[in-house]
Amino acid sequence: MLKNRIIPCLDVKNGRVVKGINFVELKDAGDPVEQAKIYSDGGADEICFLDITASNENRETIIDIVRKTAKECFVPLTVGGGVRTIQNITDLLLAGADKVSINTAAVKNVDFVEEASKKFGSQCIVVAIDAKKVSKNKWEVFTHGGRNKTGIDVVEFAKKVEEDGAGEILLTSMDKDGTKSGYDIDLLKIITKSTNIPVIASGGVGTLDHLYDGIVKGGASAVLAASIFHYGEYKIKDAKEYLNSKNVSVRL
Amino acid sequence: MNVTIVDYQSGNISSVINSFTEVAKGKINLEVTSDIKKIKFSDKIVLPGQGSFKSCVDSLNQIKGLVDTLKEFAITNKKPLLGICVGLQMFADIGYEEAETKGLGWISGKVSKIDNQKGKFKLPHIGWNEIEIQKESKIFKDIKNKSHMYFVHSYEFIPEDKSVISATTNYSSKIVCSVERDNLFGTQFHPEKSDKIGLKVIENFLKL
Numbered sequence: 001m002l003k004n005r006i007i008p009c010l011d012v013k014n015g016r017v018v019k020g021i022n023f024v025e026l027k028d029a030g031d032p033v034e035q036a037k038i039y040s041d042g043g044a045d046e047i048c049f050l051d052i053t054a055s056n057e058n059r060e061t062i063i064d065i066v067r068k069t070a071k072e073c074f075v076p077l078t079v080g081g082g083v084r085t086i087q088n089i090t091d092l093l094l095a096g097a098d099k100v101s102i103n104t105a106a107v108k109n110v111d112f113v114e115e116a117s118k119k120f121g122s123q124c125i126v127v128a129i130d131a132k133k134v135s136k137n138k139w140e141v142f143t144h145g146g147r148n149k150t151g152i153d154v155v156e157f158a159k160k161v162e163e164d165g166a167g168e169i170l171l172t173s174m175d176k177d178g179t180k181s182g183y184d185i186d187l188l189k190i191i192t193k194s195t196n197i198p199v200i201a202s203g204g205v206g207t208l209d210h211l212y213d214g215i216v217k218g219g220a221s222a223v224l225a226a227s228i229f230h231y232g233e234y235k236i237k238d239a240k241e242y243l244n245s246k247n248v249s250v251r252l
Numbered sequence: 253m254n255v256t257i258v259d260y261q262s263g264n265i266s267s268v269i270n271s272f273t274e275v276a277k278g279k280i281n282l283e284v285t286s287d288i289k290k291i292k293f294s295d296k297i298v299l300p301g302q303g304s305f306k307s308c309v310d311s312l313n314q315i316k317g318l319v320d321t322l323k324e325f326a327i328t329n330k331k332p333l334l335g336i337c338v339g340l341q342m343f344a345d346i347g348y349e350e351a352e353t354k355g356l357g358w359i360s361g362k363v364s365k366i367d368n369q370k371g372k373f374k375l376p377h378i379g380w381n382e383i384e385i386q387k388e389s390k391i392f393k394d395i396k397n398k399s400h401m402y403f404v405h406s407y408e409f410i411p412e413d414k415s416v417i418s419a420t421t422n423y424s425s426k427i428v429c430s431v432e433r434d435n436l437f438g439t440q441f442h443p444e445k446s447d448k449i450g451l452k453v454i455e456n457f458l459k460l
Contacts (some may be wrong), residue, residue: 003380076445093264121303123404198374251380251400
């Protein structure tokens with residue numbers, strides 16, 4: 001049976017982890033490579049880096065981090081943030097990323113997802129959708145880290161990227177992100193029901209129960225979380241044991 | 253020992269290189285190349301494969317003499333070869349991804365899309381799934397039945413001769429997740445991404 005995945009996400013800015021794990025055993029709390037290794041050793045099913053570096057000049061930094069991490073972590077590695085061109089993808093994959101997540105560029109350039117999945121295969125193309133609720137049962141796609149409204153309906157967009165060859169959708173609720181009040185279950189439900197590719201739930205996790213809800217109520221194939229793992233509130237193992245105790249199948 | 257990872261300019265093979273480098277730890281001479289001469293004189297070959305069946309077969313055929321060299325190595329001389337993901341799928345006679353495409357024809361059978369039972373199963377089959385070992389396999393030495401491996405694929409290899417199947421995994425139906433015949437090995441899952449247990453599969457292959 002296919003297991004539900006737990007994916008810790010590390011936000012990286014100018015080569016340093018923002019909101020990193022605060023474990024005493026850490027030599028350097030801001031080192032993304034070291035943190036990724038801790039997650040991978042702890043049983044993370046995948047690792048996700050989100051590069052939130054504002055300027056383009058620092059692209060090399062994330063590539064270097066990916067290169068180092070890929071030599072130490074032997075679970076899938078996804079990298080997102082600033083993926084705008086075929087060259088960006090080539091660079092990240094050559095450095096050792098297994099998947100890239102495309103956000104703003106998927107909206108701005110309507111052919112990009114198709115082009116990327118044809119060139120590299122669907123298996124490495126994740127489309128990250130930032131969604132904001134605009135009315136009852138209606139969500140809109142936002143870009144640029146949730147700052148820009150696009151007027152595009154989330155359900156329509158999710159169907160389009162599936163058709164264009166995206167292998168997975170990373171769905172973040174902008175309303176829930178950072179609130180620790182749980183995923184937007186209605187949003188998850190509508191997207192997992194209207195597409196046939198795996199959906200990764202993101203935005204809003206505060207407790208282990210929220211992970212359960214994302215999988216069982218929302219229908220997500222994987223759950224992504226940042227802060228509950230970063231601050232050491234829970235370890236990956238705690239999350240897996242909890243889900244397992246509630247009959248959600250995970251890789252233990 | 254010389255081990256060659258065949259680089260035929262298709263897909264992303266960084267993870268395969270990284271994991272084999274980790275296991276080989278300098279004790280094994282690892283080459284990443286499409287140089288026919290080097291392949292001929294290798295002791296073992298790794299044939300990765302990402303993207304579609306068609307794109308991988310097309311890329312193999314682009315390199316003059318490569319297919320014949322691989323066949324001589326694995327089939328005529330029966331030297332150890334490990335195909336990973338589409339690398340395994342290409343052992344088949346025919347594949348149906350993108351367009352009907354002739355495979356290497358090393359193990360009779362076809363590669364077709366996983367039956368998703370009208371949307372009941374999401375495709376690609378992405379993530380960690382348990383392997384059910386069907387026969388003793390050299391690359392599964394010291395690996396427990398029901399171990400988790402990382403998969404990412406939408407197509408499955410269906411061999412005619414079921415005795416080649418060394419493990420299956422359950423997703424919609426029993427999917428072939430590894431084959432073994434003589435010294436020809438293939439895994440549908442990605443040992444290079446399957447954590448410590450995946451590295452063990454690689455170690456077993458390198459120790460053959």
